[in-house]
Amino acid sequence: MNALRAGFLLAVIVSLLCGRPAFAQERPIAFLGAEVIPIAGPAIPAGAVVVQGGRIVAVGPAATTPIPPDAEKIDSSGKVIMPGLVDTHSHVGGGRGGDSSGPVQPDVRILDSINVRDAGFRKCRAGGLTTLNIMPGSGHLASGQTVYVKLRPANTIEDILYRDTTGTILGGLKMANGTNSQQEPPFPGTRGKSAAIVRQKFLKAIAYRDKIAQAAGDREKLPDRDLELESLVDVLEGRKIVHHHTHRADDIITVLRLRDEFGFKAVLHHASEAWKVAHELAKAGVGCSVIVLDSPGGKIEMMDFSLVTGAVLEKAGVACAFHTDDPVTDSRLFLRTAALGVRAGMSREKALEALTLAGARMLDLEGRIGSLEPGKDADLVVLSGDPLSVHTKVLQTFVEGKKVFDRDDPEDRLFAVGGYGASRDQDAESCCMSTRAVESKR
Amino acid sequence: MTASRATPRAGLLAAMAYAAMLAWPASAMAADGTIAIRGDTVHTMAGPAITDGVVLIEAGRVRQVGPVADVVIPAGTKLLRGTVVTPGLVDAHTVVGLSGYLNQPQDQDQLDTVDPLQPELRAIDAYNPQERLIEWVRGFGVTTIHTGHAPGGLISGQTMIAKTRGETADEAVIKPVAMVAVTLGDDARAKGDGAEKKSPGTRSKAVAMLRGELVKAQEYVRKQSLAEEAKRPDKDLRLEALSKVLAGEWPLLVTADRAADLASALRIADEFKLRIVLDSGAEAYLLTDRIKAAGVPVIVHPTMRRAGAGETENLSFETAATLKKAGIPVALQSGYEGYVPKTRVALFEAALAAANGLSFDEALAAITIDAARIIGVADRVGSLAPGKDGDVAIFDGDPFEYTTHCTAVVIDGEVLSDEPR
Numbered sequence: 001m002n003a004l005r006a007g008f009l010l011a012v013i014v015s016l017l018c019g020r021p022a023f024a025q026e027r028p029i030a031f032l033g034a035e036v037i038p039i040a041g042p043a044i045p046a047g048a049v050v051v052q053g054g055r056i057v058a059v060g061p062a063a064t065t066p067i068p069p070d071a072e073k074i075d076s077s078g079k080v081i082m083p084g085l086v087d088t089h090s091h092v093g094g095g096r097g098g099d100s101s102g103p104v105q106p107d108v109r110i111l112d113s114i115n116v117r118d119a120g121f122r123k124c125r126a127g128g129l130t131t132l133n134i135m136p137g138s139g140h141l142a143s144g145q146t147v148y149v150k151l152r153p154a155n156t157i158e159d160i161l162y163r164d165t166t167g168t169i170l171g172g173l174k175m176a177n178g179t180n181s182q183q184e185p186p187f188p189g190t191r192g193k194s195a196a197i198v199r200q201k202f203l204k205a206i207a208y209r210d211k212i213a214q215a216a217g218d219r220e221k222l223p224d225r226d227l228e229l230e231s232l233v234d235v236l237e238g239r240k241i242v243h244h245h246t247h248r249a250d251d252i253i254t255v256l257r258l259r260d261e262f263g264f265k266a267v268l269h270h271a272s273e274a275w276k277v278a279h280e281l282a283k284a285g286v287g288c289s290v291i292v293l294d295s296p297g298g299k300i301e302m303m304d305f306s307l308v309t310g311a312v313l314e315k316a317g318v319a320c321a322f323h324t325d326d327p328v329t330d331s332r333l334f335l336r337t338a339a340l341g342v343r344a345g346m347s348r349e350k351a352l353e354a355l356t357l358a359g360a361r362m363l364d365l366e367g368r369i370g371s372l373e374p375g376k377d378a379d380l381v382v383l384s385g386d387p388l389s390v391h392t393k394v395l396q397t398f399v400e401g402k403k404v405f406d407r408d409d410p411e412d413r414l415f416a417v418g419g420y421g422a423s424r425d426q427d428a429e430s431c432c433m434s435t436r437a438v439e440s441k442r
Numbered sequence: 443m444t445a446s447r448a449t450p451r452a453g454l455l456a457a458m459a460y461a462a463m464l465a466w467p468a469s470a471m472a473a474d475g476t477i478a479i480r481g482d483t484v485h486t487m488a489g490p491a492i493t494d495g496v497v498l499i500e501a502g503r504v505r506q507v508g509p510v511a512d513v514v515i516p517a518g519t520k521l522l523r524g525t526v527v528t529p530g531l532v533d534a535h536t537v538v539g540l541s542g543y544l545n546q547p548q549d550q551d552q553l554d555t556v557d558p559l560q561p562e563l564r565a566i567d568a569y570n571p572q573e574r575l576i577e578w579v580r581g582f583g584v585t586t587i588h589t590g591h592a593p594g595g596l597i598s599g600q601t602m603i604a605k606t607r608g609e610t611a612d613e614a615v616i617k618p619v620a621m622v623a624v625t626l627g628d629d630a631r632a633k634g635d636g637a638e639k640k641s642p643g644t645r646s647k648a649v650a651m652l653r654g655e656l657v658k659a660q661e662y663v664r665k666q667s668l669a670e671e672a673k674r675p676d677k678d679l680r681l682e683a684l685s686k687v688l689a690g691e692w693p694l695l696v697t698a699d700r701a702a703d704l705a706s707a708l709r710i711a712d713e714f715k716l717r718i719v720l721d722s723g724a725e726a727y728l729l730t731d732r733i734k735a736a737g738v739p740v741i742v743h744p745t746m747r748r749a750g751a752g753e754t755e756n757l758s759f760e761t762a763a764t765l766k767k768a769g770i771p772v773a774l775q776s777g778y779e780g781y782v783p784k785t786r787v788a789l790f791e792a793a794l795a796a797a798n799g800l801s802f803d804e805a806l807a808a809i810t811i812d813a814a815r816i817i818g819v820a821d822r823v824g825s826l827a828p829g830k831d832g833d834v835a836i837f838d839g840d841p842f843e844y845t846t847h848c849t850a851v852v853i854d855g856e857v858l859s860d861e862p863r
Contacts, residue, residue, distance in 0.1 A: 294790060
């Protein structure tokens with residue numbers, strides 16, 4: 001036990017020194033012979049990906065890429081390797097953000113309510129996902145702070161948090177407009193009221209920020225700490241991205257109007273009618289995180305949902321990522337989302353980027369994930385074939401060079417395919433799917 | 443824009459007059475009598491696939507199907523081409539037309555929660571053929587739908603079979619009553635205002651109420667044959683409907699997911715000698731022997747149906763394949779969705795089943811001929827054979843591949859969708 005404990009402590013110290021999690025593997029692994037889709041460049045027909053210490057060391061043609069002599073060589077010929085998928089909008093883990101006490105709750109953190117044992121996480125890995133932005137729901141103007149997670153096997157939420165070099169937990173702020181956040185008082189009843197409440201709150205946050213600045217560290221002059229306003233100051237200062245649920249074209253433009261007034265960074269989520277205002281979005285330089293569904297409707301704001309959104313945004317030069325909104329769509333079928341984007345006119349390259357690098361950019365994580373490039377995290381997925389084919393299976397998923405899903409493992413396969421016991425502890429009635437929520441959103 | 447909506451009213455009336463002239467059912471009004479569809483591969487579902495085949499449709503019906511060399515195409519015939527040609531797809535269970543895409547009270551007619559026992563509710567009285575989701579699913583090749591009252595009531599009402607065309611329910615319908623919809627399990631519990639004080643509140647209560655109502659219908663039937671007319675019961679729509687169920691004229695469509703509830707359905711069918719079709723069946727793979735022995739078909743839940751703690755927690759992508767391998771007749775469906783997406787698409791559900799254990803032919807059969815057999819319209823739709831309805835779906839590749847498009851849809855010989863989707 002003592003030896004184990006000492007070993008564990010050593011691993012922790014090493015990981016701290018390296019700025020890497022203890023989870024990261026040390027012996028290099030070389031995946032050889034697969035078609036490698038790096039996203040950062042064109043596909044490599046017979047490629048090599050070398051990973052070590054949790055990071056990618058080399059990517060290139062198998063014939064010319066230097067392979068460390070001590071590397072574990074994995075024959076991946078006949079397979080396809082691409083970066084681990086990045087889901088910019090997920091509700092996996094049964095988390096709940098703000099409650100019914102009010103429409104603006106930026107102090108609430110989704111990370112305080114996530115069950116890391118939820119079967120949904122296993123299914124995410126089975127779908128090739130390695131990074132999620134877990135969001136609270138859309139029933140508030142601001143329902144709480146989102147959290148970016150890395151899908152390592154987890155005992156507690158701490159095991160999967162993304163942190164920056166200072167140790168700060170990374171995430172954004174979930175906001176919403178349109179009908180979902182309109183309810184009985186104290187919630188807004190109209191779109192105009194929704195915007196007014198948000199503006200008032202941001203004005204308060206600006207005053208709070210200015211007071212702190214004016215105090216210049218003088219403890220006598222500092223305002224009392226306010227968790228809500230602190231969170232909004234993070235947004236005002238660009239430390240947190242606003243992940244904004246919005247469907248209708250006019251609601252989308254309202255987000256841009258508020259963004260321009262207060263100068264925050266925003267990503268438009270769902271953006272069902274983005275195809276109607278693609279040129280405005282291009283001009284505004286804002287990205288969209290888009291959901292692909294099997295039909296329009298389900299609520300009035302979705303009446304003009306279209307499969308062409310990705311293609312229209314690509315043509316207009318608007319950054320487009322996809323998301324699952326799990327449980328709205330199944331994380332195991334995230335590749336399908338990109339394929340349906342291609343079906344409706346998107347290029348293959350942009351559709352695959354929308355599952356990976358485009359999403360990483362929308363989380364400010366493109367320096368670490370989203371493509372297969374030396375120095376980036378060794379998050380990758382091994383596929384049985386063309387990522388856009390219905391017949392393609394996710395065979396293995398790697399996070400920081402460590403295998404976190406293997407379809408050949410019977411337990412992993414259960415989560416990939418379903419069956420008895422595959423979803424027993426899984427929360428499917430998430431924020432956005434319960435009957436009560438639906439009724440209140442009508 | 444749908445083709446039928448683009449048709450000027452006068453043209454439509456002319457088409458109807460023409461159809462009437464041919465003494466053809468109103469739903470089979472082909473504006474233009476003859477059309478030939480040529481495909482690199484034609485999956486007839488009535489025999490092996492034909493390479494470079496032609497489907498010749500005359501007066502709304504399939505006249506001939508065969509290799510291009512064997513089919514004489516009359517001069518002036520409208521021609522369509524595609525990579526893959528299949529029969530018009532058959533969605534074995536949906537609620538489109540009753541459950542509208544806006545999901546607002548005014549377009550939700552699939553479930554009345556006031557009374558748990560309502561076998562007298564006719565689907566045709568609520569079916570809106572103009573509903574946008576009908577055009578939506580048709581764009582993906584679906585030409586026949588088994589639609590009607592939704593799961594969620596112990597007996598929620600009747601179902602019907604329609605073509606995905608027509609301006610009125612009467613034009614669309616090909617079978618006004620198909621089945622009577624029953625739900626067992628958690629979803630059978632009373633809903634709506636004051637639900638906690640209403641029955642059924644438990645699984646056992648639901649079964650007791652269903653058996654009680656069937657017994658009542660047996661008594662109704664018995665009393666109808668009493669010699670003394672005064673002792674015969676007054677006409678009762680509810681019991682009339684259940685009489686048809688008892689007589690085997692209308693099957694019960696029993697939606698259930700847990701093995702225990704599926705077993706309850708089989709037990710009731712056995713007790714009252716009913717024809718039943720199992721619907722959804724998330725755990726049907728646990729009961730393959732019993733389902734097979736009972737000779738009961740299963741319309742399996744949408745392959746992509748959400749799993750979560752509760753009734754569907756054990757569902758699997760492979761259920762259709764497991765049942766098929768056990769020799770159970772299987773169809774696939776778009777099902778019922780209460781939120782987004784407001785409907786699924788049978789083509790997509792079959793595609794995922796084809797990627798999870800069903801062969802291409804088995805998966806295609808689950809949304810064509812096998813579906814047609816289970817819902818009782820295989821004499822008209824589900825395969826491409828002489829005499830059958832001229833319903834065809836045309837694709838620019840493997841229909842199950844995500845990136846393939848459905849390029850045209852023909853119903854009763856009329857091109858109703860030709861925008862690739």
